[in-house]
Structure formats: structure tokens, C-alpha cells
Amino acid sequence: MTKSMRIGVVFGGKSGEHEVSMESAKSVMAALDPNRYELVPIAIDKQGRWHVGTAATALLAESGWSTQRTLASGDRGLQVRPGSVLPGPIADQIDVLLPVLHGTFGEDGSIQGLFELLNVPYVGAGVAASAVGMDKILMKRVFAAAGLPQVAFVETSRRTWSADPDAVRREVEQKLGYPCFVKPANLGSSVGISKVKGPSELAEAMSLAAQYDRRIIVEQGLDVREIEVAVLGNEQPRVSVPGEVLPSNEFYDYRAKYLDGNSDLVIPADVTDEQAEQIRAYAVRAFRAIDCAGLARVDFFIERASGRVLVNEINTMPGFTQFSMYPKLWEASGLPYEQLLDALIELALERHEDRLKTRHDFSN
Ligand SMILES: Nc1ncnc2c1ncn2[C@@H]1O[C@H](COP(=O)(O)OP(=O)(O)O)[C@@H](O)[C@H]1O
Ligand SMILES: [Mg+2]
Incomplete structure (x- = not known):
């Protein structure tokens, strides 16, 4: 058997979405095939301190999680000095970094910049795509230039x-x-x-x-249905079937998303064939417009009165628990969770190899 790959799963983070990230990380770590991958858990606590190996899983254990998995040699119970980031010697032992981080510092290009400096392959969008996807104003300007329909x-x-x-x-x-x-x-x-x-x-x-x-x-503010699709790939992205969110509140606010658990996901969404095709085509266009890589969930509005399809936003690191929309859309499209992770790791390696082909000097 070939040597297994070391995957650094990065989770937590100094953002309002810390808890969501912890949940996503638990699902991801439980699903990564132990015959193919060794785990290096890497936690970022709410103060922004990094923890590696058992020190990282200890944070997960606080929220009631235990793993039987043997951890890779990153398992040193290492608590990294406050204010510092992932140490180079640990990064050197990792084949692919998988940031299961949402929001500020995790999804906005800052950590992707660190990964670039460390020169380690990583899952998902690069620096620019992450930053643009996170900034609703820049995102809307880029989408407008790509001719995508949006709310005023x-x-x-x-x-x-x-x-x-x-x-x-x-x-x-x-x-x-x-x-x-x-x-x-x-x-x-x-x-x-x-x-x-x-x-x-x-x-x-x-x-x-x-x-x-x-x-x-x-x-x-429009009266809308909320339809989401999952995109997977680099140069030739695939798109899932569309799903619909039925928020439990007046709109899909923080409470409806995470707290009361009453928001329903309908997969596949009940839309016309024409709407589904339009949504899938717009999703690829949105993905390419920001130069995204690996994965994204693209969220749409369908205006109830007119049936008009509008792009709401792109999420470059969507929620990733087993119950989240992104993996469920793939499951419904014939790609189970474990294989989705395999595909993302493959795409990270592919993108990294592509990056290595780029020259950074001007000499002959
Ligand atoms: N222009 C709008 N018209 C109607 N509903 C909206 C509009 N913008 C946002 N919403 C509601 O607010 C929710 C959150 O807005 P969104 O822009 O998606 O922010 P976030 O990036 O925090 O998910 C949406 O899922 C939707 O329920
Ligand atoms: Mg949203």
C-alpha cells in the first residue's frame, strides 16, 4: 500500500462562526478514510491561538467529541505561542491542509495567504477568490461585470x-x-x-x-425563495442539483441557521427545469467570475412574484457537517460525503501543482 497522506484539518477560528466550524470539523475528521489519510488536527481557539494534535482534539472534546483515530506525528499536544501561526516544521509534514473555517480570517483569504507562504497544498479557494467572495460589495461588482442578475x-x-x-x-x-x-x-x-x-x-x-x-x-428586500447549489472542481467545475432552504424565521438569520434547528432543506428543490438550468449555469459563471477553486456553494433568490432568478452570494467555505446543505446536495447528486472529501483533496493537489508551474522571477 502507498504511504497514506497527511491531512491537516484546520478548525475553530477567531470568528462568529467558531462553533459551526467545530461541528464541520467533527464530521470531516470522522469521515476521512483512515486507510488513506492520517489526521493532523489543528485548532484555532477563539483568542486566535493555534493548537496542534492532542491539544487540538482537546478543544473538540470540550464540546463532547472523542476520536479513536490515531493521529499523525503532528500529535505533540502542541500549543503554539499566542499570536503566532502554524509553525513551518509542522506544516512541512502535512500533505494537504483542509481549512474547515468560516467567516473572518478563515474564509476571507487571510489564512489562504498563510498557506501560500507555507507552500502547502490546501483545499478550496485561493486568496483573491476568498476575499472577493467574503466581501459583499466587491462580490456584487464582480458579478455585475460577469452579467449575473442580482438585487438592486x-x-x-x-x-x-x-x-x-x-x-x-x-x-x-x-x-x-x-x-x-x-x-x-x-x-x-x-x-x-x-x-x-x-x-x-x-x-x-x-x-x-x-x-x-x-x-x-x-x-x-424582495419576497423570495432561497435556492442553493454546490459547485465542485477547479477549471471544469461540476454543479449539484439545486436545494431549497425553508427558513424557520422571517428570513434566514443566525437563529434560523444554527440555533433553533427548524429550518428545513428541500433537496432537490421544486423548481422548473428552466430555472434549474439557469441556476446551474449562473453558479458556474459566479464560480469563474471570482476565480474560485475546489468548492463553493452559490446561493440564489427566486423572486416569488416574477419567478426571476437572482444570484445572492457565493460561499467559498460552506458549512460542512453531514447535515449541511453543501454535502447533502452532493449526496443527492450521487457523490457521498467520503468521496466528496477525496475529491476536494485531489483538487487541492491539482491546484497546487498548477501554482508551482508559475514563474516568479524575470531572469532568463
Ligand atoms: N435582498 C434580500 N431580499 C430578501 N431576503 C434577503 C435579502 N438579503 C438577505 N436576505 C435574507 O437574509 C439572509 C442572509 O443574507 P445573506 O446576504 O445571505 O448573508 P450571509 O452572508 O450572512 O448568509 C438570506 O439568506 C435571506 O434570508
Ligand atoms: Mg447567505
């Missing part, structure tokens, strides 16, 4: 709002009207997002969003 929006900022709230209000009312959605440009899991139903609610929504980012986006 207004860009603003903490500073513009505090300097002249009336001007912002006028622009919102002229271009969008109510209801509208106010969102921090950079974040996920619906944190800092408000649905604003009238002028009296705007100020509160703005100051909430302004707590989470310097830049703020306001979108026209």
Missing part, C-alpha cells in the same frame, strides 16, 4: 452614514425603497444583518452593521 443595492460606509444620514436615507429610498436589507460588507451567518421595514428602523440597522464593518451594503 446601495454601497455606503460607517463614515458616510455618520457624516450625513439623511443623504444615505434619500439614496436608499430613491433606489431601493422598503423593505431593504442592511448588511456589513464582510461577514457571514447573517450576523449584523437587519431587515428594515420602514424609515424609522434604518438608523438602528445601520449602527448595528457599522459595528461589524467599515463598509455597509443596503439591498432591496
Whole structure:
């Protein structure tokens, strides 16, 4: 048998989505084929400290997890000095890094930049795609340039709002009207997002969003169905069947996503063949528009009144528990969870090999 590959599973993170990431990591580590892969668990705690091996699994154990798996030689119970990142000597022993991290510092290109510097293959989007996918304003500009249909929006900022709230209000009312959605440009899991139903609610929504980012986006609020598809691949991405989210709250907010567990996923979504084709084609276009790699979940709105399909957003590291939309969409499309992980690791190696072909010097 060939030597098994060492997979560094990175989880936790200094973001609001720490807990979600821990859940995703448990599912991933339980599913990685022990005959093919050795595990090197790598945890980032909420303070941003890195822990490797048993020190990392200890964090998972706090949330009631135990593994019978033998860990690879990264198992040193290593707690990395606060403020420092994954040590080079450990990175050197890892064949592929699998960041199961969501949100700030995990999905926004910062950790991908570290992986590039370490020169270790990693699963998922690179620096630019991660950063653009995380930034709702940049993402919308790139999607617009790619001719993708989206909801109308207004860009603003903490500073513009505090300097002249009336001007912002006028622009919102002229271009969008109510209801509208106010969102921090950079974040996920619906944190800092408000649905604003009238002028009296705007100020509160703005100051909430302004707590989470310097830049703020306001979108026209539509009455929509929420349809999501999974994309997998590098140059020639495949797309899953579409699924629908039925939020348990008025919109798909943090509570509906993670806390009350009552939001339903319908797979495959009940859409027309034409809508399904449009969604799949737009998903590939969105994936390519940001130069994504490995995987992404692309989220759509179907306006109830018109049946119009609009792109809402791309998520470069979607939730990855066994019960999450991304793996379930693949399962329904004939690709079970374990094989999905194999494919992602394969794609990480392929992308890394491709990167190595790039010259970085100008000499002859
Ligand atoms: N323009 C909109 N019209 C209607 N509903 C929206 C709109 N924008 C967001 N929502 C609702 O808010 C949820 C979260 O917004 P989203 O932009 O997807 O943020 P996040 O990146 O945090 O998931 C969506 O899933 C949807 O339920
Ligand atoms: Mg979303």
C-alpha cells in the first residue's frame, strides 16, 4: 500500500462562526478514510491561538467529541505561542491542509495567504477568490461585470452614514425603497444583518452593521425563495442539483441557521427545469467570475412574484457537517460525503501543482 497522506484539518477560528466550524470539523475528521489519510488536527481557539494534535482534539472534546483515530506525528499536544501561526516544521509534514473555517480570517483569504507562504497544498479557494467572495460589495461588482442578475443595492460606509444620514436615507429610498436589507460588507451567518421595514428602523440597522464593518451594503428586500447549489472542481467545475432552504424565521438569520434547528432543506428543490438550468449555469459563471477553486456553494433568490432568478452570494467555505446543505446536495447528486472529501483533496493537489508551474522571477 502507498504511504497514506497527511491531512491537516484546520478548525475553530477567531470568528462568529467558531462553533459551526467545530461541528464541520467533527464530521470531516470522522469521515476521512483512515486507510488513506492520517489526521493532523489543528485548532484555532477563539483568542486566535493555534493548537496542534492532542491539544487540538482537546478543544473538540470540550464540546463532547472523542476520536479513536490515531493521529499523525503532528500529535505533540502542541500549543503554539499566542499570536503566532502554524509553525513551518509542522506544516512541512502535512500533505494537504483542509481549512474547515468560516467567516473572518478563515474564509476571507487571510489564512489562504498563510498557506501560500507555507507552500502547502490546501483545499478550496485561493486568496483573491476568498476575499472577493467574503466581501459583499466587491462580490456584487464582480458579478455585475460577469452579467449575473442580482438585487438592486446601495454601497455606503460607517463614515458616510455618520457624516450625513439623511443623504444615505434619500439614496436608499430613491433606489431601493422598503423593505431593504442592511448588511456589513464582510461577514457571514447573517450576523449584523437587519431587515428594515420602514424609515424609522434604518438608523438602528445601520449602527448595528457599522459595528461589524467599515463598509455597509443596503439591498432591496424582495419576497423570495432561497435556492442553493454546490459547485465542485477547479477549471471544469461540476454543479449539484439545486436545494431549497425553508427558513424557520422571517428570513434566514443566525437563529434560523444554527440555533433553533427548524429550518428545513428541500433537496432537490421544486423548481422548473428552466430555472434549474439557469441556476446551474449562473453558479458556474459566479464560480469563474471570482476565480474560485475546489468548492463553493452559490446561493440564489427566486423572486416569488416574477419567478426571476437572482444570484445572492457565493460561499467559498460552506458549512460542512453531514447535515449541511453543501454535502447533502452532493449526496443527492450521487457523490457521498467520503468521496466528496477525496475529491476536494485531489483538487487541492491539482491546484497546487498548477501554482508551482508559475514563474516568479524575470531572469532568463
Ligand atoms: N435582498 C434580500 N431580499 C430578501 N431576503 C434577503 C435579502 N438579503 C438577505 N436576505 C435574507 O437574509 C439572509 C442572509 O443574507 P445573506 O446576504 O445571505 O448573508 P450571509 O452572508 O450572512 O448568509 C438570506 O439568506 C435571506 O434570508
Ligand atoms: Mg447567505
